[in-house]
Amino acid sequence: MSVVENSKIDRILAVDDTRDNLILVQTILESEGYEIDSVTDGKSALEKVTQSPPDLILLDVMMPGMDGYEVTRRIRKNPELNYIPILLITAFHESSVVEGLDAGADDFIRKPFDTDELLARVRSLLRLKHSLDEQRKMARQREDFVSRLTHDLRTPLVAADRMLDLFEKETFCPISPEMKQAIAVMIRSNQNLMQMVNTLLEVYRFEAGKKTLNYESCNLPEIASEVVSELIPLASEKNISLKLDTSQLDNLGNKAGVVMGDALELRRVLHNLVGNAIKFTDTGSISITIWETNHNWVNIEVEDTGYGIAIEDQATVFERFRQGRNKRSGSGLGLHLSSRIIEAHEGKISLTSELGKGSTFTIQLPKNLH
Known part of the structure; x- marks a missing residue:
């Protein structure tokens, strides 16, 4: 995509401690219609990128103070910056290229560079930038x-x-x-x-990162008991037994099964897992077991005797919009949302299943968030 095709003038930041090199790069790129900013050191480059992010960075590798590798690493580690292509300019051997690419650069060009090659690499990286920006939009x-x-x-x-x-x-x-x-x-x-x-x-x-969790002390056995009370009529309609087992917590004191978390969201997860178990089970039973591991983790296991999930589907069961093959499968969002909620609580959710024999979903939640 050329500057004219893009309709918006692309801004390029050139970073080099030698002013003659900056003047040369600026002359070449401005003649093609690009808007050029230039700085002579890594610290100034980082300040410029933060204040006014460019569309592309031409970055000299060897500079006093902060070299191009370090500038690249800092840019890539800044979570507030959208993707900016970085073209390294180097006069050194292959190992310097490897180091630059490992640091997060996208391409490189050697000194002394050919004008046509420089422009081709600039156009290529800007096409990538425009494509990713459009996808993000x-x-x-x-x-x-x-x-x-x-x-x-x-x-x-x-x-x-x-x-x-x-x-x-x-x-x-x-x-x-x-x-x-x-x-x-x-x-x-x-x-x-x-x-x-x-x-x-x-x-x-x-x-969208707009979800706010309200952390408080959550008694998981109590939450599970509420979910069971709400869903047991559905299980009874299908003659399925639904049981909650907290016996392994009996000797652990009044803090047993208590975690820091958002009670409404954790309840949503349990409701979804138990509701799914009822939906996909026609005969047998569903059991919810809660126990602790080393007093640091609380585990919840939802086990059913339902249809089970094929091995080839188990790896993607928590992906968004990933529907199961069973005719009763829903939108493919419930398990994805459950996994996002558990991850937000710094926990883990996993599945073991066998076709025709049922499924077991296991949740691990830390008692205290870090």
Whole structure:
């Protein structure tokens, strides 16, 4: 993509302790329509990049004080900077190139350089920069669209849920048993859709870095007991036993099973895992076991006797929008959101499963966050 095609003038920062080299680079690049800033040392380069990030950096390797390798490393370690291509200019042998690329540079050119080669490498790196910027822009637009869409969908869904509840209670007029049954189906469908919308909204809050967790002392056995009480009617409808086992915590005192975390989010994870277990289990049982490891970690295991998950699907089960092959599989967001929540608590979530024999999800949570 040329300067003209891009419509926006690309800004290039040239860094070299020899002014004659800067003048030469500036003359070559300005003749092609680029806007050039120049500095003579690494410290000034870092200040310039932080204040006004350029589209590309031409960086001399050998400079007094802070060399080009160190400048490159510091730029790459700055989380507040978007990607900026770095073209190293070196007069030395192959090992210097290796060191530069390992430090995070994208390309190199040797002194004395050919003008056409310099321009070709500049164009190549700027095309990469523009491509990545466009992808980042599209990702932001997509996330903003989904966030707005899911937020706006909640309002009519909540309204519909309340209205259906009034219908079911015969607030407006008496209704037939057949109509009550139909309304009950509509209520369940509406609630399922509401759950999908809520999950999608939470996923994009995490992806956008806008999710704030409220850390407090969380009693996991109590949270698990609440989830079991809420979901046991669903298990009973399928004649599946649902049990919570905290016996291994009995002799560990009143702090047993207590972690620092966001109670609502941890409850969401347990609700999702147990709800999935009920959905994918037709016969047998579901057990939730909580125990501690070395008084530093609390473990939660959700085990079922359901369909199980194929080995080839287990590696990607926590990926976003990764749906299972079972016909009852949902949007592929629940497990992804659960993994994001556990990771935010500095914990781990894992799966072991065998087709036809069931699945076991194991959560490990630190008792104290670092």
